Amino acid sequence: MAKFGTWAGWPAYAIVLAVLPLVVTDPHGRLLLILITMYGVLALSWNLTLGFAGIFNFAQIGFFGIGAYTTGILVTRTGVEPWLALPVSGVSAVLASLVAFLPVLRLRGIYVGLATYVFSQLCIYLVLGQAGLTGGSNGIVGIPRLSLGDMSLRADGRIGYYFLGAALLFAVTLLVRVLTRSTLGRSLLAIRDNEALATSRGISRVRQHLIVFMIGAAVAGVAGSFNAFLNGVVSTDIFGFGYLTLLLSMIFLGGSGSVYGPIAGAVVVTVVSDALQDAGPWRDVVIATLILVVLWTAPKGLAGLARSAVTALRERRGRADRPPSASEPITHVKELS
Amino acid sequence: MSGISVIATSTLVLGGLYLLMAAGLTLIWSTLRVFNFGHGALLMFGAYLTWTLLNTTGLPLIVSLAGAVVAMAALGAVYEFLLVSPFIKRPNGDMLVMVATLAATMLLQSGAQLIWGPELKQLPPFGGARVDVAGSVVQGTQLVTIVLAPLLVGLLALVLRRSSIGLTVRALEQNREHAQLLGIPPRRVYLFVVMVAVGFATVAGALLGSMQFMSPAMGSDPLLRAFVVLAFGGAGSLAGTIAGAYAIGLLEAVTTYYFGLSWSPVLVFLAMIVIMLVKPEGLLHTRVRSA
Numbered sequence: 001m002a003k004f005g006t007w008a009g010w011p012a013y014a015i016v017l018a019v020l021p022l023v024v025t026d027p028h029g030r031l032l033l034i035l036i037t038m039y040g041v042l043a044l045s046w047n048l049t050l051g052f053a054g055i056f057n058f059a060q061i062g063f064f065g066i067g068a069y070t071t072g073i074l075v076t077r078t079g080v081e082p083w084l085a086l087p088v089s090g091v092s093a094v095l096a097s098l099v100a101f102l103p104v105l106r107l108r109g110i111y112v113g114l115a116t117y118v119f120s121q122l123c124i125y126l127v128l129g130q131a132g133l134t135g136g137s138n139g140i141v142g143i144p145r146l147s148l149g150d151m152s153l154r155a156d157g158r159i160g161y162y163f164l165g166a167a168l169l170f171a172v173t174l175l176v177r178v179l180t181r182s183t184l185g186r187s188l189l190a191i192r193d194n195e196a197l198a199t200s201r202g203i204s205r206v207r208q209h210l211i212v213f214m215i216g217a218a219v220a221g222v223a224g225s226f227n228a229f230l231n232g233v234v235s236t237d238i239f240g241f242g243y244l245t246l247l248l249s250m251i252f253l254g255g256s257g258s259v260y261g262p263i264a265g266a267v268v269v270t271v272v273s274d275a276l277q278d279a280g281p282w283r284d285v286v287i288a289t290l291i292l293v294v295l296w297t298a299p300k301g302l303a304g305l306a307r308s309a310v311t312a313l314r315e316r317r318g319r320a321d322r323p324p325s326a327s328e329p330i331t332h333v334k335e336l337s
Numbered sequence: 338m339s340g341i342s343v344i345a346t347s348t349l350v351l352g353g354l355y356l357l358m359a360a361g362l363t364l365i366w367s368t369l370r371v372f373n374f375g376h377g378a379l380l381m382f383g384a385y386l387t388w389t390l391l392n393t394t395g396l397p398l399i400v401s402l403a404g405a406v407v408a409m410a411a412l413g414a415v416y417e418f419l420l421v422s423p424f425i426k427r428p429n430g431d432m433l434v435m436v437a438t439l440a441a442t443m444l445l446q447s448g449a450q451l452i453w454g455p456e457l458k459q460l461p462p463f464g465g466a467r468v469d470v471a472g473s474v475v476q477g478t479q480l481v482t483i484v485l486a487p488l489l490v491g492l493l494a495l496v497l498r499r500s501s502i503g504l505t506v507r508a509l510e511q512n513r514e515h516a517q518l519l520g521i522p523p524r525r526v527y528l529f530v531v532m533v534a535v536g537f538a539t540v541a542g543a544l545l546g547s548m549q550f551m552s553p554a555m556g557s558d559p560l561l562r563a564f565v566v567l568a569f570g571g572a573g574s575l576a577g578t579i580a581g582a583y584a585i586g587l588l589e590a591v592t593t594y595y596f597g598l599s600w601s602p603v604l605v606f607l608a609m610i611v612i613m614l615v616k617p618e619g620l621l622h623t624r625v626r627s628a
Contacts, residue, residue: 107617248439291443292419
């Protein structure tokens with residue numbers, strides 16, 4: 001029963017996710033909730049490689065886009081059952097991740113960043129080059145909506161999409177939590193923090209990194225598919241700078257390397273970005289400034305702030321019964337000088 | 338015959354532009370051990386600043402460019418102070434700098450959109466000189482790029498080799514701790530390096546802005562090519578960067594000539610990935626890359 005406390009949050013999390021659309025009923029608010037779930041899923045999956053494994057992975061946006069394009073091409077060209085496109089997109093993103101992983105084999109640190117960034121940009125050129133299949137710069141339009149039986153997921157303010165997104169978010173949160181506490185997660189931290197020691201203890205860097213790379217890509221591919229169904233269109237914007245910076249700001253605002261931080265980041269950045277929808281370039285100015293302020297003042301992000309707040313609270317409570325000693329002399333010295 | 342001279346011209350022009358970009362990136366990389374993702378946005382800002390100086394003061398183009406270089410170097414100092422030095426000492430600092438410079442790109446791009454608006458702008462050609470080479474004509478900005486880029490980078494190499502500030506830069510490159518033991522203040526060197534790199538990017542931006550229309554996103558393509566140059570020549574060596582820039586220029590000119598504009602970047606990037614797999618330390622470099 002000792003573990004009860006650690007798992008008690010999960011039903012609460014599920015209940016919050018289930019009740020939210022009943023509280024937020026206007027269509028715009030619902031759309032915002034859906035976007036939060038999608039960005040949350042993406043940020044969580046990206047944080048696996050970027051935060052926990054410490055790989056400079058900038059290909060995640062590419063996997064997201066590849067998932068979206070897979071869905072777009074599948075459902076408009078082959079007439080395959082739309083629901084099937086969701087997992088297939090995950091698989092195609094995993095296949096793409098094998099290509100993107102090649103540079104990780106022999107490169108380290110920042111060079112991986114260069115190679116994976118180039119990979120995402122390469123996706124744009126490939127999409128534009130294969131215009132017959134991908135629609136080139138026009139993108140793919142007319143992607144059919146998902147429906148469950150007779151009910152379209154668009155009905156009632158897109159509530160179906162919300163529950164699909166919320167289910168994905170819940171599943172991915174659980175996945176990340178389980179993964180980070182598993183042997184795989186621990187070995188990733190060991191490689192990130194001291195590669196020589198980890199390798200000497202018998203951990204294969206390439207194997208562990210490949211596994212986490214593929215898991216992250218699969219999640220991003222499914223999220224891309226979700227995005228394609230939600231919007232009904234796919235264009236090369238999906239590989240663009242906008243998504244890249246938005247997601248990075250979510251991860252670093254929430255706290256890279258924390259399990260739940262990116263979700264908090266997704267909530268804050270989505271809401272802020274929506275509030276500034278009409279502000280044009282000012283929106284980017286505000287988000288960029290937000291990233292920088294967080295990097296300057298709280299390098300561990302919101303998660304780090306929350307953790308230190310909890311620690312401070314505990315310390316204060318623990319200190320209540322004995323006289324405060326540490327803080328007093330400091331103020332005294334300040335008064336003197 | 339004209340095919341070869343067209344390829345040769347565009348090799349020298351593209352190579353020159355990439356050289357100006359990549360030389361700055363290499364310099365920052367080898368001394369600060371961080372990667373500046375904002376270099377493309379700085380190039381763009383430099384180009385727009387040159388345009389403003391030209392159109393508000395009525396100074397000659399080359400003087401406007403010089404003014405923009407000075408102003409951008411000052412901006413580079415601020416850039417170093419706000420985006421690089423706060424993070425460089427922290428654990429995981431190279432990733433933080435990468436994210437901070439990405440945010441700076443966002444800031445500079447949206448800033449340019451706010452300041453200069455969406456309408457198309459272009460700088461006039463640098464000079465009207467023209468040279469006939471085997472049936473094709475090279476003139477104006479292209480000619481200036483062909484001559485100026487190697488000249489500036491050669492000057493930089495000379496400064497690094499001969500002057501006292503160059504010596505301190507190279508000392509920091511080779512052994513940061515030992516250089517500090519000898520009393521070299523790294524902060525001053527970092528500042529110098531970033532200012533020089535931003536100045537070079539400004540020149541590249543003005544040259545590019547005179548050959549094509551300027552836009553807030555105009556820096557992202559040259560930045561990507563500069564990545565490829567670094568992969569090719571091995572980041573951290575100026576000689577490798579020079580060779581890499583012209584090699585990528587040649588590759589791009591040839592592939593554009595034979596396969597068209599939309600396939601050329603794909604082939605260039607594929608070449609980069611293959612090189613990274615086969616010879617990750619760079620084709621012309623022997624140091625193993627572990628960052």
